[in-house]
Amino acid sequence: MSDPVRMQLLGQIGAADHVEELRSLRDQVHEQMEALLPTRPVEQFNEQLNEVHDAVIQRSVILAEAEMARLGMGSPPVPYAYILFGSGGRKEQTLSSDQDSGVVYEDPVSDSAEVKQYFEELCKLIVFHLKKVGYPPCEGNVLSSNPEWCLSLSEWGSKLDRWFKEPAWEAVRYLLIIADGRCVYGEERLLDALKDLFFTDMLNHPIIIQRMLDNTMRHKVLLGIFGQLLKEQYGVDAGSLDIKYGAYIPMVNSIRLMSIQTGIRETATLERIRMLVKAGKMSVADAALYDQAFRLFLRLRLMTKEQRANGLYANNGKLSSRKLTKEMTDELKSSLRLGKKLQRAVFKQTMGRLK
C-alpha cells in the first residue's frame, strides 16, 4: 500500500458512518496488506497495520458513542479511556487478532450506578461492533463488555490491590495483561493513573515478581535438545510450527518481565527493548540481536495460516514448515536459540534480584 493510498484509507475509516462500511474497508485493507508483507520491512508493515487497526477501533468506539446518544442514553457522563490489552496493547496485532479490551473511567462525583450502566451499555455496543468488523472476542473474556474489566479508576485501584495481595495464578495473569494495556481512545491520563497505581504496587510487593516469573516461563521455546525445531506431531497442523506460543510469546513474556522490573511503561516489545538499553539493563549488542530475532518472529507470525470462521478473522498462530525456506529455517533456529538465552537471562536476573 503506497502512502497516499494508505492515508486515503485511514481517512475513509475515520469518516465511516456505520459498521458495515468499516467492515468493507477492513476487508480491502486485508487484501492489500497481505500482498505487501513480503515487500517491506516487517517493522514498517507492523506499524502500518496497527495504525489501521487502531483507526478501525477508534471509529467503532465513536460510532458506538453516537448510537448511544441516538438511543437516548446521552453522551459519556465522565471522561474514560478505552484500553487495548494483549497484542493490540503491544501494537503487534496481526491481520487476525482478537479483541482484548477494557475501560477505565474517571471516578463519578454523583450517581455511580448510572455511570456504570452507561459504560456497560457502551462497551457492549463496541464489542458487538468490533465483532461485526471481524475481531473475535477474547476467549478468556478479557473484554470491556465484561463488568470486571470496565471500572472506574478507584475501582481499578482496589482491584489491583487485591490482585497484588493474593497473587493466585489468575491474578498474576491479569497483572501481566494490565502491563500491556494501551489507551487507544479517550483520556490517556486515566490509563497513566492506572499504571501509576500498578508500578507503585509493584514496588511494594517485590514477591510478585517471582510469581510473574513462573507464569512468564510457562511457554517453552520450540527448540529440542539437538537444536531441532519441535513441530506439531498430530492433527491437521502436523508438521507445523507453533510460532505464536513457541517463539513469539516466550520472547514477549521475557521482555515484558524485564520491563516491568525496570518500570518501563512502553508496551510494544521492540520499544521495550530500546528502553531496556536506555535503562542500562541490556547491552546494545544483545539488544540488536534480540531486536532482529523478534522481527523474524513478527514476520513469521504474520505468515501463519489465517482462518475465516463466521465472518471473523482468526488464526491459530501455526506456520506450516513447508512455507519456510532453508535460510529462514536456519535464521529461525538461531533466533530461537536467542529466545532461550533471553529466557535464561531473565530467569537469572530475576532470581538474583530476589535473593
Added chain:
Amino acid sequence: MVKKMMLALGALTILFPAMAFAEDPSGATLNMGLNSLWIMVSFVLVLLMQGGFILLETGSTRMKNAGHVAGKTIFTAGLATLIYWAVGYGISFGGDSALNALFGWGNFFFDPSVAAGEGENYPSTVFFLFQLAFAIVSLSIAWGGFAERAKLSSYVVFTIFFSAIIYPTVAHWIWGGGWLAEDGAQDFAGSTVVHLTGALAAFAATVLLKPRIGKFNKDGSANEILGHNQVFTALSVLLLWVGWFGFNAGSTVAIGDGFFGYVAFNTMLGAGAGGVAALLISWAVSGKADITTMLNGTLAGLVAITASCAYVAPWAAVVIGLVAGVLVFYSVKFFEKIKVDDPIYALSVHGAAGIWGTLANGIFATQALAEKVGIGQGGIIDTGSWKQLWVQFESVVVVGAFVLAVSFLVLGIMKLIMGFRVTEEQEIIGLDLSEHGAYGYPEQMKKAGQNIHS
C-alpha cells in the same frame, strides 16, 4: 505355642517313626516335581499376561469399544485353548511327520499321561499348558491390528487358523525340532516365535482393514486417537512385565542349577532400559516426555530381551533394551508415515522390537552361554563370527515371510467371503453396541449419546 507344637511333633515322631522316615523320594522325582511346579507357576504367570493385554488394548482404545475389546480377549483365549488342544499342539510338538522339518504330526486332541514317566523332567501336561499360554499371547498380540473396527466373527475365524496352523508351524520350526532349530536359531522365549508372529498377523490385519475412521486426514497427516485410560495402559505394562518372568525365566522349563534366575535378571534389565531410553528419546526429539512412548519402550525392552535373555551378558541386556526403546519410538513414527494405523502399537512393540531382539543374539550372544543353553553359537562380539547373526537373520526373514503370506491369505479370503470390517455406522457407534448390544461403560456412554442427539 511353637514349643508345644515341636514337643507334640517330637512325641508323635517317636510313636510313628514311619511318618518321619517315610520312603524318601528319589533325587530324580524331586527334580521332576520342582521342574513341574516351576513350569506350572510360569504357565499361570503367562496366562495372567492376558490380563495385561486386556488392559493394554482397552486403555489404548476408546470408551465405546471397551467391553468388546476386553471381552473378546477372554473369549478367544478359550477358543484358542480348544483349537490348540485339538490341532495346534500336534503341529508344534506332535513328533515326527514325513515333513518333520516343516511341521510335526501326531498327538492331536492331546491325551496326556496323568503323571511324568520314568526319566522325564516334567509331565507333558504342564508343558502343554505352558506352550498353550504362549500361543494365546501371540494371538492377543495379533488382535492389536484388529482393534476398534474388525467384526466379531472375524476374531472367531482367525483364532481357528492362527492357533491351528500359523503359530504352531513357526513354533515347530524354532522350538519343535524343525528346520530352523536344526540350523541353530536362537530364540530363547519367543521374540520371533511369539512376538514377531503376532505382530505380523496384526500387520496383515491392519493393512487389510485400513485405518480407523478419523486416524488420517485428507492431506495425509495423522491424528492422535488417544486411548481412554492411561492408567489401564500403565497397569497393563506392569502386569505384562510381571508375567514376563514366567515367559522368559519359565522357558528354562527346569529348576536345574538356578539358571532361570539369570534369565529373569537379564529380563529385568532389558525392560528397565527400554522404558528409560524411550522416555528420553521422546523428550529429546519431540520436546515432550510422552507416557505412551515410555510404556511402549518398556514393553519393547521386554520383547527384545525375550530372544536373548539366556544368551547374553548383563551389559548386553541393557544395550538391547536401550536400543529397543529408541527403536520403538521411531517405528511408531514410521508406521504413521506410511499410513498404517496401529492402534495398540503392536507392530512397533512386538514387531520391530521382536526383530531387533532376535538379531541381537547374533551380535551379543556369548559362546559360553550358547553352549550352556545348547543352541547355536556366540555372536559377533564374543566370537568374531557372523554365522549366528546370519542364522538369526534367516529365521526372521523366513518366519516373517511365512506369517505374512499365510495371514494375508487367510484374512484376505475372510475379507472376500464374510467381510472383515464393521460398517461405518457400527464403527462410529462403537463395537460394544454393534457387536454385543451393551456398552462397557453404560453410564458414560449414554450420557455422551444424549449429547450427540440433543
